[in-house]
Amino acid sequence: MTPLRVGFDMDGVLADFASAYRQIETRLFGPQSQTRAGDPEDETPERSPSNNDPPAAATLDSSRAPSPHDLRRRRDLIWQVIHSTPDFWTTLAPVDAEAVRRIRALSLRHRWDVVFITQRPATDGESVQRQTQRWLVEQGFDLPSVLVITGSRGAAAAALRLDYHIDDSPKNCVDVKSESPAKPILIAEPGDETTAASAKKLGIGIARTVGDCLDLLERASVSRAQPTLLTRVARLVGLG
Numbered sequence: 001m002t003p004l005r006v007g008f009d010m011d012g013v014l015a016d017f018a019s020a021y022r023q024i025e026t027r028l029f030g031p032q033s034q035t036r037a038g039d040p041e042d043e044t045p046e047r048s049p050s051n052n053d054p055p056a057a058a059t060l061d062s063s064r065a066p067s068p069h070d071l072r073r074r075r076d077l078i079w080q081v082i083h084s085t086p087d088f089w090t091t092l093a094p095v096d097a098e099a100v101r102r103i104r105a106l107s108l109r110h111r112w113d114v115v116f117i118t119q120r121p122a123t124d125g126e127s128v129q130r131q132t133q134r135w136l137v138e139q140g141f142d143l144p145s146v147l148v149i150t151g152s153r154g155a156a157a158a159a160l161r162l163d164y165h166i167d168d169s170p171k172n173c174v175d176v177k178s179e180s181p182a183k184p185i186l187i188a189e190p191g192d193e194t195t196a197a198s199a200k201k202l203g204i205g206i207a208r209t210v211g212d213c214l215d216l217l218e219r220a221s222v223s224r225a226q227p228t229l230l231t232r233v234a235r236l237v238g239l240g
């Protein structure tokens, strides 16, 4: 029996980037400022804010609703803080304190090959790869393979011959589904029924938490040698 090859996205699946982003936003613009929390996959600014830009206070007036320009500027300033924080990617809290340790235990028990895949941009300090590896080691995964990519998740999933890829971005899941034989599993928060329904329609698996997702993967791993059971598990995940 061939062991599973599983890819895990980092931010929004294992690392709580959204909270760190919101904390910086609150520090810069006050507690009322909360906009949609970002994800490095879709929030990386196309340009770095230049030193010639006016200071934040000049463009961000908290007494009125922020304009699209304000929001863009706000996002750029938050990213400026992220880029200049030494080893920023080592400072994030886990989404689920047990998840990384559990992935390690499952990979040992079922001989999974695990790859952590990320599109995180560089910050001051060590390379994104080393920061991410340090974080995973601290969370309990002793020998993490980290792949930092800028291009398509699907191409990476195909090249790595993944069986499953776990991601919180519907876009990445669609990409994996269309570009590779890997089965994407979307982590869709409870309550986000629109996303869950459209993902299901596209043949993307759904899990509500990373813990649920690991349960599904373990069942898939155990039942791999038993086609009937595997079909049942596939149906449960919405991949049947």
Ligand SMILES: [Mg+2]
Pocket (backbone or CB within 6 Å): 009, 010, 011, 012, 013, 039, 041, 167, 168, 169
């Ligand atoms: Mg993500």
